[in-house]
Amino acid sequence: MKPESELLAHIYARSKHIARGHPRIVTGPGDDCAVLRAAADPAAPALLLTVDQLVEGRHYDADRTSIDHIARKAVARSVSDIAAMGGRPVAALATGALRDTFDNENELFDAMARWGAHWGCPLIGGDIARTEGPSVLTVTIVGEPHAVRGPVLRSGARPGDGVYVTGALGGSLGADGQGRHLTFDPRIDEGAWLCDALADRLHAMIDLSDGLGRDAGRIASASGVRIELDAALLPIAPAAAGWRAALADGEDYELCFCIDPVGGDVPARTPTGLPITRVGSVIEGAGCVVRTPEGDTIDAAELGWDHGA
Amino acid sequence: MKPESELLAHIYARSKHIARGHPRIVTGPGDDCAVLRAAADPAAPALLLTVDQLVEGRHYDADRTSIDHIARKAVARSVSDIAAMGGRPVAALATGALRDTFDNENELFDAMARWGAHWGCPLIGGDIARTEGPSVLTVTIVGEPHAVRGPVLRSGARPGDGVYVTGALGGSLGADGQGRHLTFDPRIDEGAWLCDALADRLHAMIDLSDGLGRDAGRIASASGVRIELDAALLPIAPAAAGWRAALADGEDYELCFCIDPVGGDVPARTPTGLPITRVGSVIEGAGCVVRTPEGDTIDAAELGWDHGA
Incomplete structure (x- = not known):
């Protein structure tokens, strides 16, 4: 199988x-x-x-x-x-x-x-x-799609972009299986607001269903770029068991997006109150890697969660 | 259940x-x-x-x-x-x-x-x-939808309309379960041609998934009319065991439609070569009944096939 x-x-x-x-x-x-x-x-x-x-x-x-x-x-x-x-x-x-x-x-x-x-x-x-x-x-x-920005694809990330996420990641299943994965709010308003606020600086976006490690890898693959995530920067949800869980647990349904740094600061929060956190960078190359807090570099594809695995 | x-x-x-x-x-x-x-x-x-x-x-x-x-x-x-x-x-x-x-x-x-x-x-x-x-x-x-006629709903049948079907009905499952239900051609060209040829005289239409008895009843119910089917008129497929099977077997995926008689003859065949057969009439009232070859009147709802029954 x-x-x-x-x-x-x-x-x-x-x-x-x-x-x-x-x-x-x-x-x-x-x-x-x-x-x-x-x-x-x-x-x-x-x-x-x-x-x-x-x-x-x-x-x-x-x-x-x-x-x-x-x-x-x-x-x-x-x-x-x-x-x-x-x-x-x-x-x-x-x-x-x-x-x-x-x-x-x-x-x-x-x-x-x-x-x-x-x-x-x-x-x-x-x-x-x-x-x-x-x-x-x-x-x-x-x-x-957004009336002005149009559909934000996975394939628009460019070297030099910052990689960001909304909210906090990991532990979505919950100790009893009845956690956030059942009650999350899809980020409709946040996605539309990012289009309003950033317009064409918003290069690529995906929702996090299989874990940031795997899903950021999908942006990298669709865009023909390399993404480097920094474990030390991750917004880790209280329910998550550390940075590995935040990268790999999946079912966060937060937004991950790539922004052109030229043109202004990136807001620290959405108008709905969610933190916006920079978690990595887009560079030339292929694949998606994670810089661990110890300074090692690991392949993000090894971390994500596959519903069917 | x-x-x-x-x-x-x-x-x-x-x-x-x-x-x-x-x-x-x-x-x-x-x-x-x-x-x-x-x-x-x-x-x-x-x-x-x-x-x-x-x-x-x-x-x-x-x-x-x-x-x-x-x-x-x-x-x-x-x-x-x-x-x-x-x-x-x-x-x-x-x-x-x-x-x-x-x-x-x-x-x-x-x-x-x-x-x-x-x-x-x-x-x-x-x-x-x-x-x-x-x-x-x-x-x-x-x-x-058809560019001129627009979507043909179930709800447009009116008293005085004739009720018609394309093709032949019944026996779709086949003796070995590998019959016509697996190889039917959806009637796209025929449906569009009926719109071309009949325009606003084409009052209502449905595809036959659960048997003419039950599906004609759906037109009657949606349109607030009564439909009388005549068992003696039914185009019975070679694989079907008589008129009851033609009404009840289901999975014919032929079209059933109601036509205003005013405005011209109804063609005997589609350009694709399928017979068009008049099988009944729309009258005032509610429900869908079948006139049997013996002259009895039975409720069509008793005949149709329910995939989930």
Whole structure:
């Protein structure tokens, strides 16, 4: 069984060509969202599209997690992908392949509809089926990019950029599995504000689902650059077991972004009160490494968390 | 465990209000697709959005069905929803929650990408996860409505309309489970041609997933009318065991539509060579009934097939 990241890499590699020359596909697979023009006319509005899954036993513990938290996480994961492009969610579709013995389907879909509406993307469609195995939920979200900055891709980082994160990292699972990964707020307002405040100085962005080590590596790979993270700079969440956990735990759903240093200072906090912390630099080269507090350099790809590993 | 149709009815009932007054939602849950405007501007292009699931053991037999047929059916079911609105598919997103022991993930996603491209909706995003249980695939499709006729909803049928179907019905599963339900061609060209040829005389349309009896009942319910089907008129597929099977087997993925009789004859065939058959009438009232060859009248809701029952 291959890890999920490898499977996705395969899809991305095979699909890279599809945007080329296509009148409507602006960005194909491989970023937080696909970007599609609403019509072939180059002046037609662009849309963000993303879909994510929530699998019982893998992304939540069915015995311990409330229906509301399951629904919330299912919607929030996809909303976070829209936030990672600097966009705003507009509408959602949800599916549930529900375990035969699961009897709270109305409550679950009502809760997904409620969370969708909460984040600005009412549930406009979906499908329910039954399965003999673990429940699988998916949420597809249509979003709109920032009106001025446009979609912020993973691929725009340039040597000289600073690498920043919102909030604090690590320990999201919690000691009892019921931690922040169930109750995080997708950084919609923060992503849009970064676009407002930094405009074209905001070169690249991603949301942190698999740990800063791995996700910063995705920016490096998409941008054709090298990222050096500094463990001593990391904003470590109280629940996290040190800098390694902050880099590797995953499911932070904070934003990681690369900013052109030319043009002004970077604010220390978002208007919503989150700290903005510089955690590293973009340089020429390839890959993503971490400078440890002891001064060693380690490969960040060794640290991240793979949901499917 | 409630049947799927009841679960969906719940979502629809709770969500009917969401389109009301919303600047972008033209049609919310409860039709073959949702209809969303690409921007709040009423002149912005409308988009069709649908998502459908394919569950191992429920929609296909993993031991007997080829990867290509699994992929094809996963994509085709959603494409058929776009065709049912008279629209054309534009782009697709696919997810797979794949059974731990399933090792053909690259082949599966390549095949979904190939079938998406085949039907005009390249795969622009997706997600892969692992599950300990049966595999669950979803395909989300973005489509565009017919440029002149706009989206053909389920809710437009009026008393006096004739009820028609494309193709022949029943026996889709096949004796060995490997029948037409795996290899059907979604009726994209036929749906668009009906819009071209009939324009505003094409009052309502649906694709036949759960059997004509149940699906015609959905048009009746959405339109606030009664539909009477005539068993003696049904185009029965060679593989179907008589008129009851043609009404109830499901997974035909043919189009069922209601036409205003005023304004001209209805063509006997589509340009693609499919027969168009009148199978009933729309009258005042509620519900959907079938006139049997013996002259009895039975409730069509008793006949349709529920995937989740």
